[in-house]
Amino acid sequence: MTTLISGGQVLSTMGASAADVLVDGEIIVAVGAPGTLGPADETIDATGKYVLPGGIDAHTHMEMPFGGTHSVDSFGTGTTAAAWGGTTTIIDFAVQAKGTSLLSTMDKWHEKADGNCAIDYGFHMIVSDVNDSSLKEMQACVDGGVGSFKMFMAYPGVFYSTDGEILLAMQKAREIGATIMMHAENGIAIDQLAAQAFAAGKIDPVQHGLTRPPELEGEATSRAIQLAKVTGAPLYIVHLSASQALAAVAEARNDGQNVFAETCPQYLYLSIEDLAKPDFEGSKYVASPPLREKSHQADLWRGLRTNDLSVVSTDHCPFCFKDQKELGRGDFRAIPNGIPGVEHRMDLLHQGVVAGELTLGRWVETCSTTPARMFGLYPRKGVIAAGSDADIVIYDPAAKQTLSVETHHMNVDYSAYEGMEITGKVETVLSRGRVVVSPSGFSGSTTHGKFLSRDLNQYLN
Numbered sequence: 001m002t003t004l005i006s007g008g009q010v011l012s013t014m015g016a017s018a019a020d021v022l023v024d025g026e027i028i029v030a031v032g033a034p035g036t037l038g039p040a041d042e043t044i045d046a047t048g049k050y051v052l053p054g055g056i057d058a059h060t061h062m063e064m065p066f067g068g069t070h071s072v073d074s075f076g077t078g079t080t081a082a083a084w085g086g087t088t089t090i091i092d093f094a095v096q097a098k099g100t101s102l103l104s105t106m107d108k109w110h111e112k113a114d115g116n117c118a119i120d121y122g123f124h125m126i127v128s129d130v131n132d133s134s135l136k137e138m139q140a141c142v143d144g145g146v147g148s149f150k151m152f153m154a155y156p157g158v159f160y161s162t163d164g165e166i167l168l169a170m171q172k173a174r175e176i177g178a179t180i181m182m183h184a185e186n187g188i189a190i191d192q193l194a195a196q197a198f199a200a201g202k203i204d205p206v207q208h209g210l211t212r213p214p215e216l217e218g219e220a221t222s223r224a225i226q227l228a229k230v231t232g233a234p235l236y237i238v239h240l241s242a243s244q245a246l247a248a249v250a251e252a253r254n255d256g257q258n259v260f261a262e263t264c265p266q267y268l269y270l271s272i273e274d275l276a277k278p279d280f281e282g283s284k285y286v287a288s289p290p291l292r293e294k295s296h297q298a299d300l301w302r303g304l305r306t307n308d309l310s311v312v313s314t315d316h317c318p319f320c321f322k323d324q325k326e327l328g329r330g331d332f333r334a335i336p337n338g339i340p341g342v343e344h345r346m347d348l349l350h351q352g353v354v355a356g357e358l359t360l361g362r363w364v365e366t367c368s369t370t371p372a373r374m375f376g377l378y379p380r381k382g383v384i385a386a387g388s389d390a391d392i393v394i395y396d397p398a399a400k401q402t403l404s405v406e407t408h409h410m411n412v413d414y415s416a417y418e419g420m421e422i423t424g425k426v427e428t429v430l431s432r433g434r435v436v437v438s439p440s441g442f443s444g445s446t447t448h449g450k451f452l453s454r455d456l457n458q459y460l461n
């Protein structure tokens, strides 16, 4: 079966150019001047639209156990919502519980995801129990296509690793060519501040932000960078939110160190004012690192332009307001951490293009091409080119939409972006050549997505 996408502006990291795209089965077979390809079994008219590589969200948490509950999107509902929003690949986190092995964790995540995804998916591994055997197992994870390991300087007693444990994992990563991803917040200091606030009767959601000051993200980021320098391991800072952390990343990159960072749409658009909303509404915005003062946002947009921030991921981790966020009424420390967003990343970053913060090329680069390159998926994913998977988004840059819980497809009872007006909308999405979203609705299936075993040799290009 062949499909011709004709008349559109094909986007790459270089910007837009008028071209047609021919798909045969699951693969793009040609990209050519308008009118030069085809005929095909089916033609999709993309006149006036962008034709871009499907989004790659390198940071999601489907069905994640956290804070005594689970994030509410299953792999099925979460990947379906992702597809609606123009994301055709996710990389989710398998979570090692203390006392368990990395390999049994990987098996468990395969059981959850395999046969249950609407789009292709890979895994990173969260290492929360550093010991001789888990260090050894890191190589087996790499062999199983999982070559990136997230560690936490936050959440003492849960996911937290000491500096010594981080050093050991970084040494191993350096030895086997893997990447360490870091949740960089000083969790030991934060827990003291949070306990003091609670003891003083300060219980509201905004305290989550006030007790996690940006300096403690900056400090942890600098510490992770120094540990990476000593060990020679590449480092990827996840969900960077604060100007102080960005400055540390920029300095390391200027010095030529292999340090990379992502930010997330919530840090570009939402702020501590959302966390301070009355009637416990602020709980909808509790995530770590927390939403910051608005003054950080301009620095983050600049970081995206200068490539000190290389990737935009969502850190999609949805908990319902009712029954889940509610667990922390009376104690902000018990509010499950996470904000839903897997469906909206492409639209929200397109707003950056509309506002003049990003070029079209940078939109594609931060949301698709760079995550593909960094995590061993390029050129199979992240580019519209002959030989690549036909993961293609046809995007109408002039369409208008309003984000809302009433219209989104994520399995969560609120939208963090309720009422936000967006210019631009996904019109059609192909996942490996199959139309999964079109103006007639969702036509995919949650058995379509395949596990992506990632190639370490492609990492961090």
Ligand SMILES: NC(=O)NCCC(=O)O
Pocket: 061, 183, 239, 286, 287, 288, 289, 315, 317, 337, 338, 339
């Ligand atoms: N970010 C967050 O609040 N929840 C998900 C877990 C994590 O990424 O730290």
Ligand SMILES: [Zn+2]
Pocket: 183, 238, 239, 288
């Ligand atoms: Zn994290």
Ligand SMILES: [Zn+2]
Pocket: 059, 060, 061, 315, 317
């Ligand atoms: Zn996360």
